[in-house]
Every structure is written in structure tokens, then in C-alpha cells.
Amino acid sequence: MDTTPFTSPHYVHGYSADEARRLGDQADTLAALLHAGTAYPAGGRVLEAGCGVGAQTVHLLDSGPGVHLVSIDVSGDSLAQARARVNAQRPDARVEWHRADLFALPFEDASFDHVFVCFVLEHLKDPEGALAGLRRVLRPGGTITVIEGDHGSAFFHPESPHAHAAIGCQVRLQAAAGGDALVGRRLHPLLAAAGYDDIVVRPRTVYADRTRPALVEGFTRNTFIAMIESVREDALAAGLLTRAEWDRGIADLRRTATPEGTFHYTFFKALAVAPR
Template sequence: MTSTTDPVTPYVHGYSDTEARRLGDQADTLAELLHAGTAYPPGSRVLEAGCGVGAQTAHLLAASPGVRLTAADVSAESLAQARARITALAPTAQVAWHHGDLHRLPFPDGSFDHVFLCFVLEHLPDPAAGLAALRRVLRPGGTITVIEGDHGSALFHPETPAARRTVDHLVRLQADAGGDGLLGRRLHPLLTAAGFPEVTVRPRTVYADGARPALVDGFTRRTFVPMVEAVRTDALAAGLTTAAEFDRGIADLRRAAEPGGTFHYTFFKAVAVNP
């Protein structure tokens, strides 16, 4: 349903089975942190824009039983995985599946009471245009919830120049593709520019150390490091690094998940009301 002219960047992390597992690990590990405070009344018409493989969809439905959810994504393959995931986890949920670009949603103005999107705007070359398109299908008085990360917030110990450079390669490659791996810090101005006068942004911080083994495993080891490692081929093809240098950086980054290591990352969660 999309073409090469669609205003969507290539998904920098790829569509492999490994990436699908990483997204599931990420969603499960961070469910309480990211979804806390987000619950919609039964019968609410909710749009999840950019549902991907359904990793966040499962937690969205768990927190809001009885909603009428429309889950949309530009990737037919991801949408099929999402449908299978939700059929297995929440077979009685009311979910309509839509394959298409969020910039051209085929729904009338004001079709939804709430819009939810997580880790989507960072992949759009014009996130303001994406927000404007979503605002059109949101009823007056309805809410939009947006969650984004910011790779610039990654702090880890021990840190080496090689490890830091691997993270910077991810940011660079995403920017070259038209996205923004540092978008979290821009949520408030983006939403206000899109016409949402009531915007509240709150940081959601992950901190993992030896006293938090579940976060060390679920986030540092199984979410963040694999996300960076996945751009190895693209980083080499772009001439940003050498194989030896990149692999050394990943090895150093993994030390944050070993005894004595620590890792910090900040997500940003915005809630805005459509006037």
C-alpha cells in the first residue's frame, strides 16, 4: 500500500526475526515503566499508529480491556506478526488491523477518542506532518500519547570511546535515513507545533546495575546492545568504521551488562489533548 514516495524512512533496525524478538523483550521489560498511567475506558475508539509486530499492542490491550482498537502499520509482514501475537495473547480483544501509511489514514476526521504511538516518530522524516495527520483523526478533546527514546541519554559504565562510537553510528545512520534517534528531547515542541496546546512530557528513566538483574538482562543485554549491534553491516557499508573497531565497541558496550557495569537510558512520554 506504500510506494517509494511515502514519507517514511527505512526501518534502521531491520525486519529480522531477531529484531522482532528484541522488540518483544523491550516491550515486556519496560511495560510497567512505559505504560503506567495509560488506560482507556471500555468502548473507547483507540488508534495505535505504527503497531509494528504488536509488542506494545499486547500491553496496551492488557491495560485497557474492552477498548475498540485499530492497529495500523506500514509493513504488511509486521502487521501479520502483530495479528498472530494478539490472537494468541488476547483472542477476545476487539482489534481492527490496517495496513497503510499513517500520513494517509482512510478514516474520517475525529474517528478516534485516543491515539497511541510508541517508537514511531523517530523513523519519520517529518514527524510534525505525521502528528498533523494523526490529529486529524482524533476527536476534539481526545488524547494522543507518544513515547520516544533518545540515544543521547545513554550513559554506561565502564565507557570507552569505541563503545560510544558504536552508539553514535546508530544515530548517524538513522539521521542519514531521514529519522532522528535523538527525538525524545523534541516531543514537547513537536506536539505544540502540530497544534496541541495542552502537552505534558515526563521522562521515564531506566537504570540497570547489579542490584537490578532483570533490567540488566532485559534492557541492557537483550534490548539496547542488540539494537546497536544490528547496524553493523550498514555502518561498515557506509564507511563509518571497520569491522574490528565496531566489534570492539560492541564488546565494550556489553561490559555494562557484566558485574560492576551500569546502564542508564531515558525515554520520554508525552500526553496531549486535541483542542
């Protein structure tokens, strides 16, 4: 089902095949960390708001195999990739796909038991408005789960101001596009302003060192550093760093994924309830 018009946010990481792979690596590496405690009962109607390429969709289906999942995204190309991913990995799943705008949801009031939002608010100019719209389609007493990162929580060894400057480029570019790479710390006030009750926000921390090679590879290298590297051309074009400064920052960031390095990052996971 298509609805128009679509308010497509600027996705600062782009829509390349490399980005689709990065999202898959991120979802698979962090599945246990991010999805722990999220299990929807069989028969429940769940809205996945902003499914992207379906990287999180397959994990939602793992934790709620009997749900009626409705996955939406503003990008038709991303929806096609999501459908293909789910068909290949969870062919028996019950998923309904819609191309839809978060700010003009094509659903009746109180038509979902649960809503799941992951790595979406960071890209929106009006995250509070999006959350309020999602509350409209959530039944009284229904739950919303929101997961977001916060680039201000990245710290590492060896310490490097050059690496922080490279990360700062991504934060600044996302802000210029109307998003917020630091949105994780805002989840509680955003949900409260959007009218939700019983809000609980908890940090989900990733820490990687040589004793956790899967996290070093899957998160530090293939998720975080790859994400920062993806904005190189935009950062240079905007004059945020010189080419030499950028290269030094990325080189230092890569050192955090060596046997001598460590890396820390915090995601925030919120659970809230639509007013009864």
C-alpha cells in the same frame, strides 16, 4: 483494509526474526515503565499508529481491556505478525487491523477518542506532519500519547569512547535514512507545532545494575545492545568505523551488562490534547 500508495520509512533495524524478538523483549521488559498511567476506558476508540509486530499492542490491551483498538502499520508483514501475536496472547481482544500510511490515514475526521504512538516518530522524515495528520482523526478533547527514546541519554560504566562511537553509528545511520534517534527530547516542540494543547512530557528512566538482573538482561543486553549490534554491517559498509573499532566498541558496551557495569537510558512520554 489496504490503502495505497504506502510511504514506507526506512526501518534502520531491519525486519528480521531477531528484530521481532528484540521488540518483544523491549516491550515486555519496559511495560510497567512505559505504560504506567496509560489506561483507556472501555468502549473508547483508540488508534495505535505504527503497531509494528504488535509488541506494544498486547500491553495496550492489558491496560484497556474493553477498548475498541484500531492498529495500523505500513508493513503488511509486520501486521501479520502483530495479528498472530495478539491472537495468541489476547484472543478475546477487539482489534481492527489496517495496512495504512501515517501520511494518508484512511479514517474520517474526529473518528478516535485516543491515539497511541510508540517508537514511530524516530523513523519519520516529517514527524510533525505525522502528528498533524493524527490530530485530524482525533476528536476535539481527545488525547494522544507519544513515547520515544533518545540515544543521547545513554551513559554507562565502565565509560568508553569506543562504545559511544558504536552507538553514534546507529544515530548517524538513522539520520541518513531520514529519522532521528534523538527525537525524545523534541516531543514537546513537535506536538506544539502540530497544534496540540495541554502538552506534558515526562522522562521515563531505565537504570540497570547487578541488583536489577531482569533489566540487565531484558534491556541492556536484549534491547539496547542488540539494537546497536543490528546495524554492524551497515556501519562498516558506510565506513563509519573500522572493523576493529566496531568490535572494540561492542565489547566495551557489553561490559556494561556485567556484574561490574551499569547502564542508564531515558525514554520520554508525552500526553497532549486535540484542541476543543
